[in-house]
Amino acid sequence: MDCKIRPWRMDDAKSLATVLNNRKILDNLRDGIPFPYTIRDAEEYISAMISANKDTTYAFAITLDDKVIGSIGAFGKDNIHFRTAETGYYISESYWGKGLGTSAVKQLCKYIFDNTGIIRLFAEPFAENVASCRILEKSGFICEGILRKNAFKNGKILDMKLYALIKN
């Protein structure tokens, strides 16, 4: 079983809402995503991604047999950092532990380095998010350091890790 990444379509909204309406996923992301997460929320996200600046926003659905089971993206920085992008991703809890997150991250990195001017992809998982750190390591990212007490999430002060992958 392997997943694919592809551009978002408006008819993905129902599946996206099902995937993201999950506290265990939201607890590992930045704040600002509504909970419960409705089909209307999913439509707004997909619409924003479809109309976003194609030179800085690379957002993909993660699919199995063309059905959405997750989301992944690389989001370009500006000013002197315009050749770097931050990546973020999540997979439906029903599919955790099957290697799909790792596959999606590898596919994203290949797409970005083959098709854009980005030379550095980075991610900042919570240090306690072992699964995400492991995905990044298995995809070739190097841990460049611990960002101590870098976040306040769900009432807790958290360390984050800075991982980056450089284009050869």
Ligand SMILES: CC(C)(COP(=O)(O)OP(=O)(O)OC[C@H]1O[C@@H](n2cnc3c(N)ncnc32)[C@H](O)[C@@H]1OP(=O)(O)O)[C@@H](O)C(=O)NCCC(=O)NCCS
């Ligand atoms: C992080 C996430 C994307 C992982 O997706 P996944 O498809 O389950 O990942 P994979 O199966 O490709 O790999 C997970 C790896 O982490 C390991 N892992 C998972 N949970 C673990 C834990 N609690 N402790 C140690 N290792 C763990 C797995 O064993 C696997 O490593 P291995 O192949 O060396 O055994 C998924 O859990 C998720 O969506 N989480 C919520 C959102 C999130 O954290 N996003 C990232 C924000 S930076």
